Amino acid sequence: IPKSRTGLVAVNVLGRITNFADFATTDIGFFGRVTSFGINYGQVANNLPSPDKVLELFSNLKVTKTRIYDTNPEILSAFAKSNVEVIVTVENEMLIQLNDPQQALQWVNGHIKPYLPDTKITGIQVGNELFTNGDTTLIQYLVPAVVNIHNALVRLGIDSNIHVSTPSSLEVLQESYPPSAGSFKSEISGIMSQFLSFLSTTKAPFWINAYPYFAYKDDPSRIPLDYVLFNPNEGMVDPNTNLHYDNMLYAQVDAVTFAIARLNFSGIEVRVSETGWPSKGDANEIGATLENAQTYNRNLLRRQMANEGTPLSPRMRLEAYFFALFNEDMKTGATSERNYGLFQADETMTYNVGLSAFASSSTSSTSISLTSSAAHTKVKVKPVFFFSPSLWQNSYERK
Template identity: 75%
Template sequence: MEAFISTMTITYIFLALFLSSDIGSIPHVKSLGINYGQVANNLPQPDKVLELLSTLKLTKTRIYDTNPQILSSFANSNIEIIVTVENEVLSQLDDPQQALQWVNSHIIPYLPETKITGIQVGNEVFTDDDDTLLQHLVPAVINIHNALSRLGYSNIQVSTPSSLAVLQNSYPPSAGSFKSEINGIMYQFLNFLSTTKTPFWINAYPFFAYEDDPSTIPLDYVLGNNPNEGMVDPYTKLHYDNMLYAMVDAVYFAIAKMGFRNIEVRVSETGWPSKGDTNEVGASPQNAATYNRNLLRRQMANEGTPLNPRIRLEVYLFALFNEDMKPGPTSERNYGLFQPNESMTYNVGLTSVSTTSTSTPSSSASFTLDSSATKTKVKP
């Protein structure tokens, strides 16, 4: 048994060195993004949203479609935007000609005036309830990338965001591994990312872990409060004082175990709900403000994860607005930093934002994160 433990320890230390030795070559990321969801019937017009983002000094956003009104309104601005291919379209993009037609009709008309920097092909496809979607993912990703290259826009990155549920194990971080049933397609996808130098995007929510086990998991740890005892990975001896970083490093280890070490991990969604049902433990304006405020503080400090401390973790907050038409539990409709009338849900200190003329800033102003996808989030 002692020999086995010793061998495992050496293996994990090797993986840690394997990961960190090459990741350092990835350029520093120096901005924060926010998800701009539209599953609501009361949101401000895109030109007003653009003004809001400019006031907040945010220069990166992500939408869950290719809304023409948004793409047109964001033209000639300094906002970089990531767009999304809806899941129901993936099967059509198996055909290279269909993919070329999709790019020609949904992307090219807005370039270069609108700064489209990325295309997310589907949303959480690896864990979608429709298993047939997965077989279309890698061909669709490759075909869209090839179409962009053919049209002279190979600088637009093509990837897909995954739920943390793609991991079979995530604790401790060094035990991170992908679910065996998706390993074949995941290898193909990672090979594409490695070849094109494109990041792996993960939707990571410490809130879900705390909600499922609030009596065991310390709230300070999931919120990222300092100081807190946190946890030490028994194999790498790395100390984690917040769960989000542990989740990200678990993905790094899972990628390394597939044989890749030059793929950067970025967070496409993370946040905390300001309201929830009675069984959604921890959903409150106070916790949401604390989680997001701590995350912003770490971003301003250029923090990386314990495994890759030199690489600032790029994060997209979830999300800009509360979305009243989202299905699922109450929390799904209450991740937004702002209410639809542009008043803050709660204050996280991004900037002093003037609210609508009929509202006044208060201590209840809130910074929440919400998804723009119509489906509910997938718990790990």
């Protein structure tokens, strides 16, 4: 795949962005249009409503997009002839098989094509956090798998509205503070460059899982709670760009954008595939409260409704997927794992972030979308700290 090197960002020997002005004032590719955000629709529970009931909930909330972490036939069938767009996921264990182009074609024929066009499948996520899951063999299959799946879509004539990508943990970053110092870990830079070349060629987004909650939980004495909750606060100024950040999520996203630029790529949109805050936790899970969860999600929702972009890309609305729709009672690990839901399994709200007000509005120009996770965890996080006189910032890996 030919690599896209447009030269929007030049990096000198000190690793600094040298022509930031051009980078900061340029909209990235064709992604400047308004798109909706997402909320994870998790399935790791034995008491959740049926897909038909979830579709009814989507309709009541005016939800028009969903993302699932498998190709659940019940969901794909239930959403047929609805206005809900669906992003599906290839399980990690499938990657070796999809290294064979013929197997990839068979997979698309069996898991995607039968549901089109009635079900609006708009994206395929190949694996989850493959760059940082510890399996150095599996990551070698990522680029062949995404290429083979994309080629299968092309061969079948169904590629025009379906992007192919993969979500990554923030642990892919070697540096994340300040955002302009963002860079990928050297040990993954080779495969990352190949993957970014694929995204650049196919105009697909780069997805990142970002949880400011973990940063605060592990270092509450040095990370301001208001900074991670989107509340009014002093924030921080990136010394290399003079951009002001009033929340950690935007700083994390821009760090990824700068990391992409350091590998000489541009025109690749960064989207947040997962973000959220638990409403309950164990005694050592500092900050896992209903009040903080409501504040984080409500404040981010308001920014999404305002079509807000990050300081680096203010004219390009940040697309973010909230985690999660329901509390999931079969998740293992810490108590927080079972308490990310905006709703209980009986469809009552865990807390109100303003979704009901949104649903009752007929004039809003933005729609809500939901994401689904079939088997997904956020435990065993590993903190990486970067010091600043006014702020500590962390990136984390979910194992």
